[in-house]
Amino acid sequence: MGLLKLLNEIDTAQLDKEVKDQFLSRKDALGKLSNFSKKLAVAALPLGAVSTLAGPARAQDSGQIISSLNFALTLEFLEYRYYEKGLASGVIDAEDQAIFAQIEKHEEAHTLVLQDTINSLGGTPVEEPAFDFTAGGTFDPLNSYAQFLALSQAFEDTGVRAYKGQAGNVAGSAAVLTAALQIHSVEARHASQVRRMRGSKGWITQDNGIEGVSQADAVYAGEDSTTQAEANVTAVTEIDANGITEAWDEPLTMDQVNSVASLFIEG
Template identity: 45%
Template sequence: MNILKLLDKLSDDKFFTTETSRLETLTNISSFGKKAVIAAVPFGLGALMTTPAKAETTDTTKNATFFKSALTDALQLALVLEYLENEYYALGLAASSLIPSADRVVFMQIAKHESAHVTFLKNTLTSLGVTPGAKPTFDFTANGSFSPFTDYNQFLVLAQAFEDTGVRAYKGQAGNVMSNKTVLQAALQIHSVEARHASQVRRMRANKGWIELADGGNMPSATNPVYAGEGNTNQAGFNTATAFGAAAGSAAYDEILIGSDAQAIASLFIV
């Protein structure tokens, strides 16, 4: 199976695939932005943005502010994670003789996705009347703990950690973007792309394409926070380990990563 076709063909995320031209992408983002402005307002208030102004109650205004704040905070967190991945792959591809030629085409494709995600999130925040956060200054050595741009094995280790973090973080923020169905759909599409990235990188490290228990698969202890909680086998009051075994039961579900935990992981690589 061609991994490049897998990354692009098995989803409807036209915003983020290479088959969409630059003009089509900009048109999609522009259309999305117009919808997002209205969709960001809680149900029942969207009409107020296309009709003459009406009086709003104090409670309604507070609700609108709360939902928009939760939404934009989630998008800002996602943007930080996408900034991190985007710069990481750019530096990796720029590092001489780091990535073997057989793997290089895969990371070029992943890098294109991450760049598109950054652009998309920035345009979305702007369309919501919020200034996108500036790109942080990253230290991918984590203060000397890693050498990802001189050691390909370490490059793959951090690539896996970043992708697995992104998958769990996007899932963890789903509740915060549900007030905007357009953003929710796009976020879930990005989530699916990140999941395929994660699966491919894991396989490139000779791991399974999924996580079992809280084992990242030959990962250093510094990455333990990425996998903390993944051993959970209780879903909706049912212990999946009873029917399928602990490994299979835990592998059937990705656990969420709350915003503060995702921020803590990212902060390890921010100066």
């Protein structure tokens, strides 16, 4: 039984005033934590609101912001079409369909939010490229579920690193930065889930890649850093190096990401 249910079942009228007050404040605290979805309606930007708020707040070239968003849009197109094709192909185990339908829903929404935002900034959204998810015949993800999962992991972990690498480039607009962060953490949730479905940890240890997929090594290059903000973290904590590398995700540059993504883009 959940703690909240338990708290609700206790007849607070029987408690004396002092205990009751203390008790209710605890209950209230947990309620606040668990019911934040109510606040979501207030806190989260609805579709379209990003564009209304997207005017740059700090001095920064909006061209740079648009360029970053178009870069992200290409990745989101790639992810969205990958899951769309995967769900249509029948390669996904029945018990995992709901998971990938949820991921696909998010990636599609991201493509719409990004296009909307780019338009509102006066930019032109990039056209969706044609994708080849076999990377020229190297992979067969629409017929092999193991390969489907492996590439999904690579795409999600790449997405996390790609958004992280653009944070500084969109920081000139508080609204765009916040929306980008809100997408970034969703990509990380996806990555964690897919990694765990593959029997891996949800987080990246050292720069360990995907067994049998050497093309994905670039996705994990540099993830083994134990230096953060120019500090050697091993020197300030008892946690071992593996744990430290897991505890921080690292950014990738646009070029690094493009070298991976281009394997799956035709032309």
